[in-house]
Amino acid sequence: MAFLMRLAFYINPPSQLNFEFIEPYTKLFLSIPTTQLSPIANVSVAAVLVFIQALLFNRVINNHGLVAKPGYLGALVYIVTSSLFLPFLIISPPLVCNFLLIWLIDKFLKLGKSNQPHRMLYDSGMIIAIGALIYFPFSVMLLLIWLSLIMSRPFNWREWIMGPLGFLTIFFFLAVFYYWNDNINQFYKIWTPLANGFPAVFIINYSDYFSLIPVILILVLASIQLREKYFKSFIHTRRAFQILFFMFIVAFLSVYAKPNFRIYHFLLCIPSGSVLLAYYFSNARIKWFYESIFLVLFLTIQYFLFV
Template sequence: MIGSFKTNSPLNIIFLLIYGVVLKFYAFLHPHIPVAQATDGFLYHRFLNFLAPFGKEVPIIYPIIVLILILSQAISFTNFINNQKLLPKATYLPAMAYVLITSLFPEWWQLSSALIINSLLAWVWAMLSNLFNNPRPKTLVFNAGLVISLTSFLYFPSICFILMVFFALISMRPFNLSEWIIAILGLLTPYYFLFAVLFLAGNWNPLTYLPSLSVSIPKFQYDMWAWVAIVLLIIPFLISGFYIQRNILKMLIQVRKSWSLILVYLIIALLIPFINFASSFEYWILCALPFAAFHAYTYFYAEKKWILLVIHWLFIIFILTLNIWLPAVKG
């Protein structure tokens, strides 16, 4: 199966669909009705309220939406990676890795604001990766700031991804103050229009849309399944680091910078859930896309075929076992 995903065949989309359904079959048998958390943005609250009447009657709509989001994110992110030539040839390995990774935690099988945001963040990363030697950098940084601002309407702490824009400006562009100002203007623009609408509608209460921020260390009830999932995330990531270091001098400068940007993306995604944290792994799905890129690098460059097979089947066996184990625990 890995051999198929190493190609750029459209048939892989069907395989991704099969993976998505099989690896999340518990979510389809026992649909989870999402509940917005205090840290979620106002737009996500309204989205769930919009879905609620239909979701109450047909709750399977939620896992279907999740599957559509995951497959669309997997395919679009893979296209971005292929366009940036982060791998020597076009493959569907990042898509396969993303579907596997998003099946590791039961919280990642559920609809959440962070899952929706992944669609936008993949686009932001693609825009920022194009900054190097781009003739119209101001358009890109404005759009990136704008999209990040929109993500905060769904999950407010995601506004911290503006740091990814700043890193891209530092690493890919000579210093130009106007580009930094334009990035900040892009970040502020959606809030400008939001507050303008509120003021004109006579509903001026901006603090409702600007939640307070706090940073603290979440306290989780780690079980064996969570630890195994974390190990499965980390091992291919560490292996990819070895291969990237070995090949880094062979990479084009833009490719090197794009990998650096993915690493920064991952670091920010790992840290953001510490802001207004919830005691679950729900918001750490933000790190799934950058992890998928590194896992794909491992799948592509691993010299021993048995390593690929072992990693791949460990994922499959663990996820299927988790699907079978959950009903026994939840009764």
């Protein structure tokens, strides 16, 4: 399925495909060659990455009981939604960061039951810092640690500082590396995007986003379904969807931390959004209706990828 969703690229590949894998400030100590990948190889590697992510994502939502019954529905939904737009189909920093985001989802959902929250929170801070080395807006995910604590545990100031400490540990070593290489001024420039105001104007070609119509429809139906069953669900399930909702919001709004906005940023919204879509399809009762909606979603995506 991951390769099928990229059929438009395989039939009509571009002659050249420029892409970034990590942030410029990370290239000082980590150089990853990208020019040797042809467009077909790029898209194929991206398909493999999405397939692996889908399996990991499927395992997480099954382990936490976020769908009606275990299966591979979550993986299928993840692969389809990860193919909404052409920029989603190639290797990009947010695509790589989704490995870390799925890992964070698992950690945040375990937080309420953990006997060692300090270690888990410290590890989460380090994971977010590693993600920020790949794609700077990922650093905004640090807010999710505190939001998860608010929803999962009583206040404990030691727990609230563990996430930032883990984050600062990675960037402390990065600062030392910059200092050794007489580039400490460049290290300070890493944080300049945080001073940006939220973009007031987006240049949008609305015809490129028609493929979102069936996604929005499914999200609305899923929200109605979740609302009907919300108070009948286990506390853990309710808390999980609250955390995932805020993860989606934070991922969406973190676009302000990237001066040069690109549509592939919204790949960070896919893991949290896919949970709600999988929840709908696993709980829907009218078979012909939800199968028809899924078919419409698949065909709509394929149509707009080709045109």
